[in-house]
Amino acid sequence: MSRENPWAVKITEALTHFIALDDQPLSVVDNVGFRRLLSTLEPRYEIPSRPYITDVMVPKLFEDVKKKVRDQVNKASALSFTTDIWTSSVCPMSLLSLTAQWLDEEFIRHHVTLHAKSFRGSHTSQSIAGAFDSMLQTWNIPKTSVHAVLRDNARNMIKAMSDAELPSLPCTAHTLQLVVHEGLLSQRSVTDAVAVGRKIVGHFKHSALANSRLEDIQLEINQPAKRLQQDVQTRWNSTFYMIQSLIEQKRALGIYVSEYGLPDTLTGHQWILLEKVLSVLGPFEELTRKVSSSDAMAADVILAVTVLHRFLTRETDEDHGVKAMKGTLAAAVRKRFTDVEANPLYSIAALLHPRYKNRFFSNATTAAHAKEVLKLELLRLPGELDKQEDHDLNEPPSRKPRTDQTTSSLDSIFDEIADEQASASVGTAAVGSSVQVETYLGEAVISREDKPLQYWVVNKVRFPTLARLAGRYLSAPCTSVDSERLFSSVSHIVSESRNRLTADHAEMILFIKKNLPLTFSKEA
Structure with missing residues (x-):
């Protein structure tokens, strides 16, 4: 069967898809088992060489997918981005990521990966800004279409976005990391207890015999056999999960100590302290999961800060032993999130989120200021805002009664604040450009329980100009998690078995892996 045969062409395309989508090394085409499999499935097919896949098929597929992605990106009126820098541990390679997301006219969210660009030399702000300009030019994206870039809190990245004249926001998950880090380190007793816990977990991680003995004890006391979780000090929530696993296995660990001993043990006071720490950090863990989800928005940040601050400043009977830490955490929240309500990228987004509106600002003054900023932003839009006569603004859609589905302390605080503000948020007579707002x-x-984007699908006729702004401001995520997940994929592509892969080929394969599934929807 010739290489140009339609059936052979289809098999070769599928083979390239297999390599890109399933993180297979390009050398898979030389593997004996794989060649025997293809030979069995189609004896007439001549398996292409690795250079042919590398130099012909991967670039061709890359260009095909790139064209489809470009068609989608060019239809977007406003795009939000995430970015980060990754350095390989198996070869001298650094990559600068760029992922994009936007809302279309039907408020459907779209995600694409644009770059994992080779980034050589020093990671200065000037270099990053220059690379960003180059990436945007590659896709013909004007800076006026850039709504926001989500980046980490590193100074070089902050300055790079300023140098490139691009609006940017810090990753909320990274900021929470800094808040919790400051709070955890505020009390020596907490860090000492965590250090002992880390030694205990390390003992079982590095000893198969010790781990086996612990599993036997767990089974004897009718507990599921579970491993203790080791933390990574750069990720606070991993420390939370480590403490959680220790407390879950407290009884089993007590029996283990009495029979075999440990290099270090937690005192009764330290066990109690860790339980208190767990209760204080529980809302932070829940919040980190929520802001890291694929549908989280920059609009969620003001709500998150308000709810978190109320949780930390509310005194309860359970505060004994952790009151100082709660206070330090509250101070860290104020310090790290001090400007969120003054930033239009957050405040306007919150106002345009139909679940929040102006109900979750810290005070009436900042809420009123945000509303005035929103009105000014509306006036900057092309077209006449006041052409509303044909739209019935006086008949809002019926509101579903709230069902009692509170599942966490954060949810209960959310409802509490929303109920407090409901009576204060009554409609007022409006004229001119203020009518919609x-x-x-x-x-x-x-x-x-209702979906905020679906609200705008239903109400875009009633509030057409607000809906245009909502399509822009609700497109922004609140974290750079998309880029972090992208680099998790890169670590599979640039691995020990692929450490000779060039940065250009790595970017092509990653681009295909992330964006090729977008072309499958119509075929599914």
Whole structure:
């Protein structure tokens, strides 16, 4: 069967898809078992060489997918991005990522990966800014279409976005990391207890015999056999999970100590302290998961800060032993999130989120200021805002009654604040350019069970100009998690079995892996 045979062409394309989508090394085409499999499935097919896949098929597939991605990106009126820098541990390679997301006219969210660009030399702000300009030019994306870039809190990245004249926001997950780190280190007793816990977990991690003995004890006391979790000090939530696993296995560990001993043990006071730490950091862990989800928005940040601050400043009977840490955490939240309500990328997004509106600002003054900024932003849009006569603004869609589905302390605080603000958020008579804003804000917020983007699908006729802004401001995520997940994929592509892969080929394969599935939807 010739290489140009339609059936052979189809098999070769599928083979290239297999390599890109399943993180297979390019050398798989030389593997005996794989060649025997293909020979069995289609004896007439001549398996292409590795250079042919590398130099012909991967670039061809890359260009095909790139064209389809470009068609989608060019339709977007406003795009939000995430970026990060990754350095390989198996070869001298650094990559600068760029992922994009936007909302279309039907408020459907789209995600694409644009770059994992080779980034050589020093990671200065000037170099990063230059690389960003180059990446945007590659896709013909004007800076006026860039709504926000989510990046980490490193100074070089902050300055790079300023140098490139691009609006940017810090990753909320990274900021929470800094808040918790400061809070955990505020009390020596906490860090000492965590250090002892880390030694205990390390003992079982490095000794198969010790781990086996612990599993036997777990089974004897009718507990599921579970390993203790080791933490990574650069990720605070891994420390949370380590403490959680220690407390879950407290009884089993007590029996183990009495029979075999440990290099270090937690005192009764330290066990109690760790349980308190777990209760204090529980909302942070929940919040980190929520802001890291694929549908989280920059609009969620003001809500998160308000709810978190109330949790930390509320005194309860359970505060004994952790009151100082809660205070330090509250101070860290204020310090790290001090400007969120003054930043239009957050405040306007919150106002345009139908579940939040102006209900979750820290005070009436900042809420009123945010509303005025929103009105000014509306006036900057092309077209006449006041052409509303044909739209019935006086009949809001019926609101579903709130169902009692509170599942966490954060949810209960959310409901508490929303109920407090409901009576203060009544509609007022509005004229001129304020009509849409006042009518929209005067209506009740949607429930936690309702989808905010679906709200705008239903109400874009009632509030057409607000809907245009919502399509822009609700496109921004609140973390750079997309780029972090991208680099998790890169670590599979640039691995020990692929350490000779060039940065250009690595980017092509990653681009295909992330974006090729977008072309499958119509075929599914």
